[in-house]
Amino acid sequence: MHAFMIIRPLLCLLLGISLGSTQAADSKPAAKSASTAPKWKKLNPQTPAGFTLKTLMVEKHPEHDVELYVYVPEGEGTWPCILDIHGGGWKARQVEADKPMMERLAQRGFVTALVSYRLSTEAKYPAAIYDCKAALRCLRAHAKELKIDPDRIGCMGGSAGGHLSGLTGMTSGLPEFEGDGPFKDQSSAVKACIVMAATQDLVAANTGKKNEGALLFFGANCDEKPDLYKSASPITHVRPGVPPTIFIEGEKDTLKIGRAEMMEKLKALGIETAVHTLKDAPHPYWMSDPWCAETVEIAAAFFKKHLGEPVLR
Numbered sequence: 001m002h003a004f005m006i007i008r009p010l011l012c013l014l015l016g017i018s019l020g021s022t023q024a025a026d027s028k029p030a031a032k033s034a035s036t037a038p039k040w041k042k043l044n045p046q047t048p049a050g051f052t053l054k055t056l057m058v059e060k061h062p063e064h065d066v067e068l069y070v071y072v073p074e075g076e077g078t079w080p081c082i083l084d085i086h087g088g089g090w091k092a093r094q095v096e097a098d099k100p101m102m103e104r105l106a107q108r109g110f111v112t113a114l115v116s117y118r119l120s121t122e123a124k125y126p127a128a129i130y131d132c133k134a135a136l137r138c139l140r141a142h143a144k145e146l147k148i149d150p151d152r153i154g155c156m157g158g159s160a161g162g163h164l165s166g167l168t169g170m171t172s173g174l175p176e177f178e179g180d181g182p183f184k185d186q187s188s189a190v191k192a193c194i195v196m197a198a199t200q201d202l203v204a205a206n207t208g209k210k211n212e213g214a215l216l217f218f219g220a221n222c223d224e225k226p227d228l229y230k231s232a233s234p235i236t237h238v239r240p241g242v243p244p245t246i247f248i249e250g251e252k253d254t255l256k257i258g259r260a261e262m263m264e265k266l267k268a269l270g271i272e273t274a275v276h277t278l279k280d281a282p283h284p285y286w287m288s289d290p291w292c293a294e295t296v297e298i299a300a301a302f303f304k305k306h307l308g309e310p311v312l313r
Contacts, residue, residue, distance in 0.1 A: 037280045040288050045099035048107050050074050054146070058115070058131065058138045059181050063122040066131045068138060069095065070113040071106040072146050073310075080152035080307035081111040081139060082299075083190075085132055085168065087159030087198075087284055090120040090217040097287045098158075101296060108300040109310050111148050113139060117164070120217040125232060128217075130179025132168050136190065137183035152307040154192035154243070156299060158284050160213075162198025166234030166262075169193030169243050192306035193245040194299055195234075197283055201258025202229040233258065238265040244272035246302055248295055250281030 047053045051071045058066040073079060084102050088094040095114050102112040117131035132155075140150040157165030171177040172189040199205045206214050206222035206229060214229075215221050222229045230236050235258045245266060247259055259275070266273040276298050278291050285291035 038290055040282065043100035043287060043289065043292055045096060045103060047071065048103050051106055056138060056142060058134050061118060061123070064116070064118045066118065066134065067116050068113050068135055069099070069116070070111060070146055071103060072111060073106070075312060077147065077310050077312035078149040079109065079111040079147055079310045080154070080303065081113065081146075081148045082303055083132075083136060083139065083153065083155045084112065084114045085117070085155060085157030085161035085164045086114060087157065087161040088119075089213045090128060090160040091213060093119060101286050101292050104292070104296045105299060108296070108304075110303065110307070111146055120213070124219045125217050125228070126177070126179065128164055129167055129171070129177055130181055132164055133178050133188040134181030134183065136168070136188040137181070137186035140186040141183040149311070153190055154194070154303050154307055155190045156194035156196065157198070158196035158286050159198055162195040163200070163202075163234065165193055166195040166198060166200050166245065167232065167237070169245055170234045170237035172243060173241065174237065191243055192303055193243050194248060194302065195245060195259070196248045196286060196295070197250060197253050197256060199257045199259075200234045200262045202233045205257040235262040235265065238262060238269070240269055242266075242271060244306055246273060246298075247275040248298055249275060249277050250283055250285040250291065251277055251279050252281060253283040253285070
């Protein structure tokens with residue numbers, strides 16, 4: 001009998017059977033809490049009323065045509081503009097998944113655009129950052145047609161797009177990141193930047209590691225080409241004059257290496273920065289509510305502060 005009393009709890013534990021004790025009943029609140037957390041629900045794009053979705057060719061390449069998808073308001077006037085750089089580990093095209101977020105931001109008083117840059121399976125780095133810079137120059141070249149104020153453009157992106165957004169912001173004004181793309185008479189600078197759920201120090205994140213995504217993106221690991229990884233790290237280029245930059249992260253996401261250190265560098269230079277952590281949010285939170293709605297609230301307030309309101313006629 002004594003042996004059975006010892007074995008029975010072990011059997012119940014292995015078989016997942018409740019012992020029927022008060023302690024077992026009291027162990028359920030954690031599961032209840034998890035069940036009340038927001039559930040992931042994919043959002044689908046739908047061009048909002050009062051806007052036209054236009055497609056612009058940025059540059060043709062044998063491997064991929066870089067395009068811009070722009071939500072243009074139907075009213076008369078000029079609007080500040082936000083460029084979105086999608087995620088997907090640099091190897092998956094996730095423009096459609098980011099559209100709902102940019103549609104909502106358009107309704108807050110912006111022209112919003114998304115760029116389909118070349119992926120790591122199509123062209124190695126620095127192709128992606130060159131495409132982002134070319135997209136910004138293209139927006140300015142077509143500013144009148146798109147109702148954009150060319151002096152009021154910002155950028156944002158999540159995950160791999162957050163890396164590229166941070167790099168785009170931190171390298172504003174550095175000619176070595178422009179590439180040989182079109183619209184060279186235009187600037188690729190941004191006045192404000194948002195980084196969502198993205199590593200900002202690729203050296204610290206990849207030294208001594210074999211990251212398949214990074215290997216595909218760069219064509220070499222960090223130990224083989226540390227200078228390339230350093231140059232591609234947004235934190236490397238923090239300097240006076242870079243735009244105000246905030247970070248949005250999910251509570252359930254993994255730590256993004258270099259974010260805290262980059263914020264310290266920005267603060268030391270007197271450049272506005274902050275981090276917003278969304279409760280219960282997984283990666284990539286901006287593709288599902290309630291986190292997409294929360295992201296839009298934060299982004300709209302930040303971009304209105306630094307890019308301003310539309311000028312209507």
